[in-house]
Amino acid sequence: MRGLLNILLLVLMLFALAILAVSSFVAGGLIPLYFILVFVGAAKREAKVKTKIEAMLMPDESVVASIIEYRAMALFRRRVSIVITTSRMISVRRKILGGYRMLDKQWKDLSNAQMDENIFPALFGTSLSFSFLEPEGSSLGVGGGSPKDAAEVYKYAQSQEQAWAEKRRIRGIEENRSFAGAINLGGLFQAAGGSSEVSPTDAIANEINSAKSLLASGVISDSEFQEIKSKILSRRF
Structure with missing residues (x-):
């Protein structure tokens, strides 16, 4: 919809300039100047951006895919390009x-990827938007570009999103197991000769409260908390 609005604004602007051109030589020169600045040399500028990015890649890093906004989506500003x-x-x-102006985000921080096909995709293309965990609420996106390029970028981003989500899930399970093991060791030490002032009921309460603290801080999920709680209670009773 934004691309259609851009075109309507451009038509109105050109119409107004055409009227002014009848009585003003300066206004008449603005129309060709606009087209020269916006459209002439666009392909060279795109190639220059790609060369610039390839020159700044780290060792063993390679370009997978890229997308640049269609001109209809950026008639009154510079276009955005995303390279993955x-x-x-x-x-x-x-x-x-x-x-x-370059901004990069690591795949490990990607939390969500979305792709939307705009109206008249041949003219306005396909939009992409990406949200990230760090900093919270940060995002990147392209208003509308080549549907083919958008599909390639989206497909790779989806694979990275799922891969890192699985890594975070496994890390959470390992942290959960480590915590549960620490609780077990604490229980063994208390049973083997810990402080006689701590009653079994107090020990259970302390361990459950420790698990609640991890739940509140987001280290473990509610289901993991319930699992730890069940282990504590089954060990004590």
């Missing part, structure tokens, strides 16, 4: 007076 590599996602936006 084997280790990160890079967003590139050219500045108005030259130069680039």
